[in-house]
Amino acid sequence: MAHAPFAVRTPKVSLGGFPVREHSGLVFVYYGPTAPSWEVPDIPETTARDFATPIDDVCRARIHIQEMRENIVDESHFHFIHGQSEPPVQELRPDGPFAEVQGRIHRRVLGRDINNTFDVFMYGPGVMVVRVLGPVLSVTAVALTTPVDDRTSEMRMLYYVRKPARLPFLAPALKLVFRAEALREVREEVRIWDHKVHQPRPVLLPHEKGIRALRRWYAQFYPADD
Numbered sequence: 095m096a097h098a099p100f101a102v103r104t105p106k107v108s109l110g111g112f113p114v115r116e117h118s119g120l121v122f123v124y125y126g127p128t129a130p131s132w133e134v135p136d137i138p139e140t141t142a143r144d145f146a147t148p149i150d151d152v153c154r155a156r157i158h159i160q161e162m163r164e165n166i167v168d169e170s171h172f173h174f175i176h177g178q179s180e181p182p183v184q185e186l187r188p189d190g191p192f193a194e195v196q197g198r199i200h201r202r203v204l205g206r207d208i209n210n211t212f213d214v215f216m217y218g219p220g221v222m223v224v225r226v227l228g229p230v231l232s233v234t235a236v237a238l239t240t241p242v243d244d245r246t247s248e249m250r251m252l253y254y255v256r257k258p259a260r261l262p263f264l265a266p267a268l269k270l271v272f273r274a275e276a277l278r279e280v281r282e283e284v285r286i287w288d289h290k291v292h293q294p295r296p297v298l299l300p301h302e303k304g305i306r307a308l309r310r311w312y313a314q315f316y317p318a319d320d
Contacts, residue, residue: 132191134217139234139254146265149253155287159239167304186307219315232256
């Protein structure tokens with residue numbers, strides 16, 4: 095402190111700070127009791143010229159950020175929310191503070207069958223990158239989840255649509271189609287999140303293995319019990 099009004103002697107005080115990293119067009123702030131032991135890697139699609147400017151979407155829900163992550167491994171919801179005929183086969187592969195989930199999504203969009211692979215990378219408790227690859231549409235989604243208070247979380251989604259290699263001028267049309275489909279589905283998920291209740295021991299069907307696996311991996315980000 096440089097100056098304290100009306101004080102005979104300026105008190106010795108200091109303010110702490112948080113580790114900050116800036117890359118991929120984003121600012122990452124680490125909030126924790128110690129310095130971070132890992133870094134969020136660069137996300138090349140955010141600055142690549144063969145991807146269109148991102149679709150930026152922000153929403154808030156009455157949910158913990160962990161349950162926002164559980165959504166990606168909730169196999170059954172892909173049928174009811176995303177129009178997939180059957181739950182995708184997924185496998186979560188943990189790697190310390192990182193985890194990867196691979197799968198495939200098959201659905202109809204504008205009367206056409208879309209059969210895409212998706213690769214999900216989770217970096218710590220709040221950063222997730224989803225890469226969806228297909229012959230018609232390829233998208234990289236960056237999901238940033240932040241607690242707001244004890245009952246509310248914010249999710250910011252940045253969707254980077256790959257420009258068609260031979261017809262790059264069609265990128266705006268692809269963005270419009272994607273925005274109409276994806277954002278509508280996200281809002282449906284938010285309505286569910288606003289009313290869901292956390293179950294520490296949920297009843298899971300045989301194919302629903304992802305939530306249990308993610309919870310085991312996510313537990314490392316909570317402080318150890320005293």
